[in-house]
Amino acid sequence: MESSILESIGQEIIGVMSPVSLCMLLVVLLVYSLSDSNPFSSSSAPIRTAANLVYLENPSDTTAQKLEGALLNALVFVILIAIVTFVLVLLYYYNFTNFLKNYMRFSAFFVLGTMGGSIFLSIIQHFSIPIDSITCFLLLFNYTIVGVLSMFSGGMPIVLRQGYMVSLGIIVATWFTKLPEWTTWVLLVALALYDLVAVLAPGGPLKLLVELASSRDEELPALVYEARPTVSRNEGNPRSTLGLLVAGVSDSGSVELQAVSNNNVRRDGAENRRSPEYTAIQVRNLENVEGERNRDEGERSPLVGHSRERYSSDSNSSEYSTVIHNRESETSVDEEMSPLVDLLGMDNEREHERRDSVVASRGIKLGLGDFVFYSVLVGRAAMYDLMTVYACYLAIISGLGCTLILLSVCHRALPALPISITLGVIFYFLTRLLMEPFVVGMATNLMMF
Amino acid sequence: MTVAAGIGYALVALGPSLSLFIAFISKKPFLILTLLSSTLVWLISLIILSGIWRAFLPLNSTTWWPFAILIFSSIAFQEGLRLLFWKVYKRLEDILDAFADRVSKPRLYPTDKMQIALGHGVAHAVFFCLSLLTPAFGPATYFVDRCSQIPFFLVSAIIALAFVTVHTFSMVIAFNGYAEGNKVDQLFVPSVHLAAGMMTMINFAYGGCVIGIPLLFLMAILTVMHCGRMVWRRLSESQRQVDS
Numbered sequence: 001m002e003s004s005i006l007e008s009i010g011q012e013i014i015g016v017m018s019p020v021s022l023c024m025l026l027v028v029l030l031v032y033s034l035s036d037s038n039p040f041s042s043s044s045a046p047i048r049t050a051a052n053l054v055y056l057e058n059p060s061d062t063t064a065q066k067l068e069g070a071l072l073n074a075l076v077f078v079i080l081i082a083i084v085t086f087v088l089v090l091l092y093y094y095n096f097t098n099f100l101k102n103y104m105r106f107s108a109f110f111v112l113g114t115m116g117g118s119i120f121l122s123i124i125q126h127f128s129i130p131i132d133s134i135t136c137f138l139l140l141f142n143y144t145i146v147g148v149l150s151m152f153s154g155g156m157p158i159v160l161r162q163g164y165m166v167s168l169g170i171i172v173a174t175w176f177t178k179l180p181e182w183t184t185w186v187l188l189v190a191l192a193l194y195d196l197v198a199v200l201a202p203g204g205p206l207k208l209l210v211e212l213a214s215s216r217d218e219e220l221p222a223l224v225y226e227a228r229p230t231v232s233r234n235e236g237n238p239r240s241t242l243g244l245l246v247a248g249v250s251d252s253g254s255v256e257l258q259a260v261s262n263n264n265v266r267r268d269g270a271e272n273r274r275s276p277e278y279t280a281i282q283v284r285n286l287e288n289v290e291g292e293r294n295r296d297e298g299e300r301s302p303l304v305g306h307s308r309e310r311y312s313s314d315s316n317s318s319e320y321s322t323v324i325h326n327r328e329s330e331t332s333v334d335e336e337m338s339p340l341v342d343l344l345g346m347d348n349e350r351e352h353e354r355r356d357s358v359v360a361s362r363g364i365k366l367g368l369g370d371f372v373f374y375s376v377l378v379g380r381a382a383m384y385d386l387m388t389v390y391a392c393y394l395a396i397i398s399g400l401g402c403t404l405i406l407l408s409v410c411h412r413a414l415p416a417l418p419i420s421i422t423l424g425v426i427f428y429f430l431t432r433l434l435m436e437p438f439v440v441g442m443a444t445n446l447m448m449f
Numbered sequence: 450m451t452v453a454a455g456i457g458y459a460l461v462a463l464g465p466s467l468s469l470f471i472a473f474i475s476k477k478p479f480l481i482l483t484l485l486s487s488t489l490v491w492l493i494s495l496i497i498l499s500g501i502w503r504a505f506l507p508l509n510s511t512t513w514w515p516f517a518i519l520i521f522s523s524i525a526f527q528e529g530l531r532l533l534f535w536k537v538y539k540r541l542e543d544i545l546d547a548f549a550d551r552v553s554k555p556r557l558y559p560t561d562k563m564q565i566a567l568g569h570g571v572a573h574a575v576f577f578c579l580s581l582l583t584p585a586f587g588p589a590t591y592f593v594d595r596c597s598q599i600p601f602f603l604v605s606a607i608i609a610l611a612f613v614t615v616h617t618f619s620m621v622i623a624f625n626g627y628a629e630g631n632k633v634d635q636l637f638v639p640s641v642h643l644a645a646g647m648m649t650m651i652n653f654a655y656g657g658c659v660i661g662i663p664l665l666f667l668m669a670i671l672t673v674m675h676c677g678r679m680v681w682r683r684l685s686e687s688q689r690q691v692d693s
Contacts, residue, residue, distance in 0.1 A: 010478035017481075387580030391496075394489045401482065430496050437506045438499030439576055442519070446596060446658060448577050448608050449520050449527075449646035 013404055015227035016364045017397060020374060023166050024396070027173045027375040028382040028389055034122055034174075035383065052183065070182040074190035081194065085205035092212055105152050108168070112144040116171045151223070158228050165225045169371030176372065177379040184380050185425065188373060192421035199415040210413050224365040364404075370416045374400075377424045387439065388431050395427035396420045455586035458602045462578045462609035466571050466617070474567070487534075487568025488575075494530050495576060498523050513653045520646045528639045531620070535627045538565060566620030570613035578609035596658035607662060608649065614669040615645050618676040625679055634679065641672055 054072040061069070091100055117140050124131060147164045150156040179187070198204040213220040374396045381388040399420030407414050442448065460467070474480040499506075502519060584591065585602045593601045619638040626634025645668045651661035 010482050014478035014481055385580065386583050387576060390575050390580060391492060394485065394492055397485055398489050401486075427492075427496075430500070434499040434503050435496050435576070438502055439495070440581065441506055442516070443577050443581055443605055444593065444601070445516065446593065446601075446604055446608065446652035446661075447516060447520065447646075447649040448573070448605075448612055449523050449642070449649065 012364050016366050019166050023169045023371050024375050024378040026170050027379045030174050031177055031379045031382045066182045070186040073183045074186040078190045078194045089205050089208050105148055109144055109148045112147045115175055119174055169368055172372045173375035176376040188377055188421050192418045195415040195417040199413055223368040226365050381428050388428050391427045391431040392424045395423040399423040452586050455582055458582055458585050458606045461606040462574050466613055469567055483565055484568040487565045488572040491569050491572035494527055498526055524643050524646050566617045569620050570616035573616055574609040574613045578605045595655050611665045611669045615672050618672045622676050644668055
């Protein structure tokens with residue numbers, strides 16, 4: 001039987017949605033398994049992080065106090081993020097690339113080691129796994145080192161890098177779920193707004209960063225998850241994928257024009273950026289260089305659009321802020337800066353990147369920050385009930401789908417957070433307030449429709 | 450009652466859907482997307498319904514007629530939404546078929562429509578049954594007064610299974626009925642939905658679940674049979690068309 005067209009459409013979208021779903025699932029599982037162990041510890045010893053600088057939530061405060069405190073917290077956090085992003089842009093502008101690159105490696109090592117390590121330890125404690133400390137330390141060390149290697153150097157299997165990206169997202173998201181409830185929700189909304197501004201507004205730091213990177217013809221300094229295409233490609237004959245919505249009206253000439261011009265702009269290779277900021281959704285459209293109009297293969301995926309870049313910013317410093325807990329350290333600002341910029345060594349790795357870029361020039365990229373904040377939202381929904389988890393999961397996935405479709409329509413960098421977070425928050429509150437009494441009331445009476 | 454029991458209940462409710470998913474849908478990325486969007490649409494319908502009814506909740510659980518009104522109105526709303534969904538689906542199908550013609554690949558198969566149906570069934574099962582399963586993973590279990598022979602989780606899983614079946618196959622029937630303009634099919638689906646919903650009301654009486662649940666499964670089997678007959682008829686018709 002010939003395969004229906006449905007087999008090819010949406011392959012790339014699923015390639016992004018599966019790791020996001022996996023990340024969310026694992027964060028929910030972690031939240032569930034680790035929350036039973038100490039239900040009251042958070043209220044007894046609140047961690048002071050950058051997200052908590054102004055107001056430490058206390059369950060006994062009034063609603064107004066909590067709301068006000070949460071708003072202040074979110075404001076301070078977003079301002080910190082903005083400052084750090086601007087510093088990042090400055091550093092990038094003045095070409096402090098080696099410094100940034102090494103700092104990025106150090107920060108990845110640090111996050112995987114300490115934050116991942118503490119989660120690992122609490123899992124061991126919770127499930128009473130019989131393992132001795134030396135083995136544990138060795139395993140953790142290996143895990144961390146391989147992680148740093150796979151994320152920041154080429155030549156590693158893409159699956160490994162993808163796996164480490166997802167696990168980094170899981171670790172950071174799990175730490176974020178330890179924040180108090182009101183602060184979390186207000187923070188998510190504030191970050192979605194910040195993302196919108198930072199990417200789309202003319203003076204936005206991320207927009208500047210994107211323009212700098214594209215004007216220098218370099219990889220964007222970002223930690224991005226790449227969903228490599230599964231279709232094997234011939235290096236000399238890159239095929240194209242055209243968006244259905246767009247291809248219907250555009251002729252091949254305009255597509256090629258765009259493809260060629262985008263060739264210089266985007267490099268997908270092995271760039272990594274520590275920041276959760278960047279949602280670079282990029283779909284390459286490289287027409288066949290001989291000019292054959294091989295439309296059959298070209299129009300394989302109607303829902304994915306032309307090449308474009310899309311970046312979204314999230315709080316990049318979040319992972320650091322949660323680590324700096326009891327030492328109100330001055331280094332917090334430094335470390336917060338680090339995750340944002342990591343520029344791979346442009347000299348020796350450039351060729352590598354170029355080689356990679358031809359092979360890997362198809363595929364969608366999603367910034368790590370989006371993984372983190374989607375998972376934070378779902379993790380926080382998991383702390384209430386499973387029903388909210390499903391509702392928020394569906395909302396986020398549909399928001400992501402909408403953003404991807406929007407991406408195929410507008411040919412510019414778009415933030416990934418706002419739509420999904422807005423839908424997620426709306427669905428969470430609707431489900432919690434409206435649907436739960438309805439459904440639970442019916443189901444406990446054994447009625448369904 | 451431990452993780453194993455929890456997973457067991459979840460599989461009772463969603464096992465067939467999972468196998469349908471793995472067999473048909475997971476290979477085609479687009480179908481996964483439509484499954485998710487269909488699930489979302491029905492979630493939104495549930496939210497709207499609960500929004501409308503919120504002022505009256507929680508209902509007094511000793512009288513049965515408020516629940517009857519609740520179920521009736523919800524089913525009416527969902528049937529209306531189904532019609533709307535059909536119209537949107539028709540447009541999508543036209544776009545996809547035009548696209549398929551342009552790249553000279555075969556058009557959509559009838560089985561491809563199943564995923565939308567599956568999304569409907571899965572949405573209902575997930576929200577009515579799975580979301581309540583969290584305590585089932587713990588050490589205890591829960592019995593409802595009205596049906597005290599089996600644990601609540603098992604009862605709700607069984608009911609969810611029946612409803613998944615009803616919803617999945619009735620959506621296929623409904624879409625086919627709208628496409629062919631077949632009045633019988635078009636009326637069959639809302640009536641089955643209504644009948645199934647009303648049968649759960651039998652559970653309201655003490656010990657009623659012993660009668661209600663088998664009747665519910667009868668409706669489910671009826672739906673499956675009707676759907677099978679309809680699909681068989683269509684396949685043999687298209688086969689005859691191909692031959693002639």
